[in-house]
Amino acid sequence: MTDLQPIPDDWTYAPAPESREIVTLQPRYGHFVGGEWLEPSETYETLAPRDEEPLAVVGQATEEDVDRAVGAARDAFANGWSTLPGSERAKYLFRIARILQERAREFAVLESLNGGKPIKESRDVDLPLAAAHFFYYAGWADKLEYAFPNRQPRAVGVAGQIIPWNFPLLMLSWKIAPALACGNTVVLKPAETTPLTALLFCDVLRQAELPPGVVNIVTGDGRTGAALVEHDGVDKIAFTGSTDVGKAIQRRLAGTGKKLTLELGGKAANVVFDDCALDQAVEGIVNGIYFNQGHVCCAGSRLFVQESIYEPLVEKLKQRLTTLRVGDPLDKNTDVGAINSRMQLEKIEELVASGREEGADIYQPPCRLPEKGYWFAPTVFTNVAQSYRIAQEEIFGPVLSVLTFRTPEEAVEKANNTPYGLSAGVWTEKGSRILWMAQRLRAGVVWANTFNRFDPTSPFGGYKESGFGREGGLHGLEPYLEFDA
Amino acid sequence: MAQAPALPSGFELPLESRLPRIGSIDAVALEERAASLAKRSIKRDAKVWALELAIRTTDLTTLEGSDTPGKVAALSSKAIRPDPSDPTIPSVAAVCVYPNLIQTAKQRLRGTGIKVAAVATGFPSGQYPTPIKVADVRSAVELGADEIDMVIDRGAFLSGRYAKVYDEVVQVKEACGDAHLKVILETGELGTYDNVRRATLLAIAGGADFVKTSTGKINPAATLPVALCMLEAVRDVYDQTGRRVGFKAAGGIRQSKQAIQHLVLVHETLGPDWLTPDLYRLGASSLLNDILMQLRKQKTGVYQGADYFTLD
Numbered sequence: 001m002t003d004l005q006p007i008p009d010d011w012t013y014a015p016a017p018e019s020r021e022i023v024t025l026q027p028r029y030g031h032f033v034g035g036e037w038l039e040p041s042e043t044y045e046t047l048a049p050r051d052e053e054p055l056a057v058v059g060q061a062t063e064e065d066v067d068r069a070v071g072a073a074r075d076a077f078a079n080g081w082s083t084l085p086g087s088e089r090a091k092y093l094f095r096i097a098r099i100l101q102e103r104a105r106e107f108a109v110l111e112s113l114n115g116g117k118p119i120k121e122s123r124d125v126d127l128p129l130a131a132a133h134f135f136y137y138a139g140w141a142d143k144l145e146y147a148f149p150n151r152q153p154r155a156v157g158v159a160g161q162i163i164p165w166n167f168p169l170l171m172l173s174w175k176i177a178p179a180l181a182c183g184n185t186v187v188l189k190p191a192e193t194t195p196l197t198a199l200l201f202c203d204v205l206r207q208a209e210l211p212p213g214v215v216n217i218v219t220g221d222g223r224t225g226a227a228l229v230e231h232d233g234v235d236k237i238a239f240t241g242s243t244d245v246g247k248a249i250q251r252r253l254a255g256t257g258k259k260l261t262l263e264l265g266g267k268a269a270n271v272v273f274d275d276c277a278l279d280q281a282v283e284g285i286v287n288g289i290y291f292n293q294g295h296v297c298c299a300g301s302r303l304f305v306q307e308s309i310y311e312p313l314v315e316k317l318k319q320r321l322t323t324l325r326v327g328d329p330l331d332k333n334t335d336v337g338a339i340n341s342r343m344q345l346e347k348i349e350e351l352v353a354s355g356r357e358e359g360a361d362i363y364q365p366p367c368r369l370p371e372k373g374y375w376f377a378p379t380v381f382t383n384v385a386q387s388y389r390i391a392q393e394e395i396f397g398p399v400l401s402v403l404t405f406r407t408p409e410e411a412v413e414k415a416n417n418t419p420y421g422l423s424a425g426v427w428t429e430k431g432s433r434i435l436w437m438a439q440r441l442r443a444g445v446v447w448a449n450t451f452n453r454f455d456p457t458s459p460f461g462g463y464k465e466s467g468f469g470r471e472g473g474l475h476g477l478e479p480y481l482e483f484d485a
Numbered sequence: 486m487a488q489a490p491a492l493p494s495g496f497e498l499p500l501e502s503r504l505p506r507i508g509s510i511d512a513v514a515l516e517e518r519a520a521s522l523a524k525r526s527i528k529r530d531a532k533v534w535a536l537e538l539a540i541r542t543t544d545l546t547t548l549e550g551s552d553t554p555g556k557v558a559a560l561s562s563k564a565i566r567p568d569p570s571d572p573t574i575p576s577v578a579a580v581c582v583y584p585n586l587i588q589t590a591k592q593r594l595r596g597t598g599i600k601v602a603a604v605a606t607g608f609p610s611g612q613y614p615t616p617i618k619v620a621d622v623r624s625a626v627e628l629g630a631d632e633i634d635m636v637i638d639r640g641a642f643l644s645g646r647y648a649k650v651y652d653e654v655v656q657v658k659e660a661c662g663d664a665h666l667k668v669i670l671e672t673g674e675l676g677t678y679d680n681v682r683r684a685t686l687l688a689i690a691g692g693a694d695f696v697k698t699s700t701g702k703i704n705p706a707a708t709l710p711v712a713l714c715m716l717e718a719v720r721d722v723y724d725q726t727g728r729r730v731g732f733k734a735a736g737g738i739r740q741s742k743q744a745i746q747h748l749v750l751v752h753e754t755l756g757p758d759w760l761t762p763d764l765y766r767l768g769a770s771s772l773l774n775d776i777l778m779q780l781r782k783q784k785t786g787v788y789q790g791a792d793y794f795t796l797d
Binding site: 010011012013014015016120124275276277278279280281283284315319323332333429449450 | 508509510511513514515517518521524525526527528529530531532534535538717724748752753757760
């Protein structure tokens with residue numbers, strides 16, 4: 001008979017960590033170029049944000065490394081991939097999708113370990129969606145003529161792709177799947193802090209027997225990204241990340257003839273009307289801003305509440321925050337994980353301090369944060385004015401600013417009063433109002449009675465400083481194609 | 486007629502065919518939230534705690550035409566000591582029977598603190614004239630029932646005659662006297678979550694001590710989204726008036742895993758205060774043996790076959 005722990009008075013959930021045994025990490029990784037591992041000349045350590053545990057040594061790609069990667073991609077493009085029938089390219093993509101599904105748990109654990117997001121999100125959102133993107137674009141590979149009738153679509157060439165750290169594997173699949181479906185080859189640079197799932201993905205490429213050089217992966221910081229952007233052998237750049245870097249890329253590419261898509265920052269308005277389903281709206285608000293610690297470019301970081309329900313709604317929201325479980329990303333019961341990096345944590349802390357100074361009221365639920373690693377409690381600011389920095393700048397953390405409005409016109413006006421325009425949410429039980437709002441909100445995605453919902457069939461992208469070009473859906477093929485007619 | 490108890494502000498419940506400002510429920514989001522709570526991983530001592538709580542909050546139930554004094558006597562003995570080989574296992578909260586078997590249960594349970602609950606008001610359909618329903622309740626109370634599980638008139642509810650539903654709850658509450666009133670909504674017949682919420686608030690306004698999902702005679706019964714919808718209504722009433730109304734999930738809960746999911750829902754919606762037999766009940770019959778089996782597995786490390794647990 002095993003000894004049982006004494007039974008507590010209160011119901012404290014026992015730790016339920018997902019085992020990390022399933023992941024086997026190499027102590028050191030190079031760059032994946034032409035189907036082989038290229039020994040890096042410079043390296044750095046990549047960490048687990050939950051406790052700063054060093055996970056592996058990875059390469060910091062130099063201009064030379066990038067040049068070799070682009071060369072491998074050019075060769076692969078010229079020697080077979082671009083002329084391979086679409087139905088054959090589709091087979092590779094289907095194979096990759098299936099392997100990702102088979103190895104989903106392994107990837108989910110590594111994603112949470114290296115990125116800090118809760119395992120329930122990497123397990124239930126990142127991995128299923130990543131596989132779904134490959135399945136979806138596999139289906140288009142042999143139907144491009146039908147997608148763009150009478151326009152004679154053909155591949156662009158070599159795509160240089162730079163992705164962020166918030167959804168490492170998912171952003172990789174958003175980028176690689178349509179590029180390959182259209183017959184391009186790829187050099188991809190994962191984010192500096194989260195290279196590991198992209199490096200593990202190279203193993204999937206080998207398993208799928210993708211021809212060498214079709215996908216090349218180089219790791220490193222902004223210098224590597226700059227080398228990729230400036231390389232003459234690259235025909236198209238796809239970038240997801242901050243607005244500042246996006247602007248710099250656009251300046252550098254001006255006049256080069258390279259194609260460009262940018263998916264940048266956001267400061268989404270989540271607009272809640274007084275006739276909404278209140279408890280479900282609260283869930284949507286929580287999901288909108290605390291999902292992935294708020295490290296979401298389309299996060300609903302500005303909450304606009306109709307004044308007539310302001311008090312009950314904020315009360316419910318605060319109550320709900322007390323039930324959020326902040327902690328070990330690998331624990332299956334964790335709702336909010338670790339902040340991705342020290343740099344990001346400092347940025348969040350700085351903006352939150354500015355919110356306090358400018359006079360907003362702060363609320364944080366009582367929660368014990370781990371001592372090691374990077375952590376920030378879920379935060380709500382009330383009494384926020386449009387002019388405060390926390391209402392204007394992208395925080396990219398678990399920080400919500402609550403503002404109010406009186407009429408639908410005012411809601412639209414305030415919601416659109418931002419340099420960004422990536423996403424927006426509308427909460428109302430009135431169908432006609434949803435349509436009325438969706439027509440007026442200047443945002444690439446408008447969610448009605450839901451938030452942060454993604455699907456490979458649905459195009460995603462921004463207005464204004466949130467970028468241009470669309471990813472996902474039929475629209476997501478276009479940036480990876482040239483048209484001869 | 487009895488005075489209707491305090492209404493939650495913002496939820497005006499006039500005796501009319503319409504109930505404005507009840508609020509509405511988004512079905513997709515509600516089901517999503519319930520599904521996400523169902524994924525909580527409850528292990529080791531937290532699991533034992535939950536399973537023991539599940540036993541302490543069980544209304545051990547038999548509601549068959551074939552029920553006899555012998556059957557109910559056996560069930561009552563099981564209620565007192567669910568696992569004869571393990572005296573640390575607690576007793577259940579109540580035994581739930583038809584009115585004809587109240588006295589048998591009462592006799593068996595004397596001195597144990599276990600309550601006797603009786604279904605009444607023309608259970609399970611509720612399709613009887615109001616005076617007969619009220620008489621049914623009076624007689625059950627006289628026979629010694631500590632708790633009355635009434636059904637609402639779904640026919641009246643679905644045809645928009647909310648006032649009739651409300652009036653019946655008020656009259657039944659009055660007939661209950663000191664007995665506790667649980668109001669069964671039979672959510673499987675209500676069709677929408679909006680209706681579930683409306684009926685929950687209606688029953689509470691009428692004086693319900695507990696609101697209960699189902700009779701157990703209709704499928705679907707106590708699904709997780711329905712339970713969540715009702716718990717949120719209970720929470721709204723508490724937040725706005727301070728009144729604590731109990732909740733009983735009944736019907737279709739046969740496995741320990743489901744029971745734990747229901748408890749998680751309560752824990753994360755209403756908080757630990759509701760995790761007590763005074764405010765929470767699980768109506769079940771076959772569930773109990775599955776819990777005993779799980780508990781013994783937790784204590785001994787191995788599963789034992791069904792023959793090691795008594796059938797009552």
